[in-house]
Amino acid sequence: MRVVIIGAGNVASVFGRLISAANHEIIQVYSRSISSAQSLGKEFGCSFVDNLEAVDLTADIYILAITDNALQNIQDSLFLGDKLVVHTAGSVSKKVLSNISSQYGVLYPLQSLRKDQSEDQSIIPLLIDANKESVLSIIEQFAFTLSSVVSIVGDDKRLCLHLAAVIVNNFTNHLYTLTAEYCKNEEVDFKMLQPIIEQTALRLRANLPADLQTGPAIRNDQSTLDKHIQALSNHPELKTIYLTFTESLLKR
Numbered sequence: 001m002r003v004v005i006i007g008a009g010n011v012a013s014v015f016g017r018l019i020s021a022a023n024h025e026i027i028q029v030y031s032r033s034i035s036s037a038q039s040l041g042k043e044f045g046c047s048f049v050d051n052l053e054a055v056d057l058t059a060d061i062y063i064l065a066i067t068d069n070a071l072q073n074i075q076d077s078l079f080l081g082d083k084l085v086v087h088t089a090g091s092v093s094k095k096v097l098s099n100i101s102s103q104y105g106v107l108y109p110l111q112s113l114r115k116d117q118s119e120d121q122s123i124i125p126l127l128i129d130a131n132k133e134s135v136l137s138i139i140e141q142f143a144f145t146l147s148s149v150v151s152i153v154g155d156d157k158r159l160c161l162h163l164a165a166v167i168v169n170n171f172t173n174h175l176y177t178l179t180a181e182y183c184k185n186e187e188v189d190f191k192m193l194q195p196i197i198e199q200t201a202l203r204l205r206a207n208l209p210a211d212l213q214t215g216p217a218i219r220n221d222q223s224t225l226d227k228h229i230q231a232l233s234n235h236p237e238l239k240t241i242y243l244t245f246t247e248s249l250l251k252r
């Protein structure tokens with residue numbers, strides 16, 4: 001397929017690399033900043049523009065990989081007629097594209113993507129949706145060239161999965177951040193925790209999370225809980241989270 005990518009951030013970069021690797025042809029990158037557009041244009045060997053009126057109208061698919069707020073606004077300045085257009089957002093209805101084209105849908109990557117990621121790319125599940133069956137079929141075929149995991153999910157359930165991803169990924173990572181700061185403050189090595197972090201994530205492949213729960217709260221071990229809460233007296237933010245999680249676990 002001939003592809004135009006609108007946006008030059010994390011998703012645009014990672015999708016662009018996948019699209020090139022799948023032997024599609026990226027014909028143009030648009031970004032509101034010409035330097036970002038140029039940087040991706042050079043990487044993909046295609047033209048680049050910073051003006052929506054200059055967007056190439058000969059592509060088969062237009063991928064809008066821009067912020068959720070920008071998606072709301074771009075419908076006033078981008079008109080693609082009958083061209084197939086998709087966005088990549090988890091919590092934005094596909095209908096936001098209805099003024100841009102008569103054929104629209106969603107290509108949402110349920111993965112944390114960073115343009116500078118150097119780690120071996122793990123699976124990127126793609127959640128797809130469209131305003132009509134014929135469009136869905138084209139998006140599905142395209143999606144399967146980028147990922148082996150493609151699922152048809154409407155606006156409401158995509159929002160649920162996005163919310164769930166925020167909790168298991170973003171919130172967990174915030175806990176790692178607070179814990180790393182705590183470890184630094186207490187002069188203990190956060191890296192010693194890497195194996196336990198990885199082991200729990202790996203065990204989830206074959207077990208329900210509720211079956212994996214360990215720790216003093218699930219054992220109702222009040223004396224250890226008291227020691228931990230006392231030890232957190234100089235870390236009020238972490239102490240609040242510790243108490244909230246403990247209360248939730250004690251109710252199980």
Ligand SMILES: NC(=O)c1ccc[n+]([C@@H]2O[C@H](COP(=O)([O-])OP(=O)(O)OC[C@H]3O[C@@H](n4cnc5c(N)ncnc54)[C@H](OP(=O)(O)O)[C@@H]3O)[C@@H](O)[C@H]2O)c1
Binds near residue numbers: 066070089
């Ligand atoms: N990153 C992820 O892990 C991930 C995963 C799944 C879905 N998504 C979704 O994918 C979309 C893009 O995310 P991202 O991570 O690629 O974001 P990003 O790295 O922050 O890039 C956002 C892009 O949107 C452009 N932009 C911002 N405001 C704009 C405006 N008013 N008009 C035109 N362009 C504008 C930015 O241009 P400038 O560089 O000029 O600011 C940039 O090219 C979002 O809907 C996000 O929710 C992201």
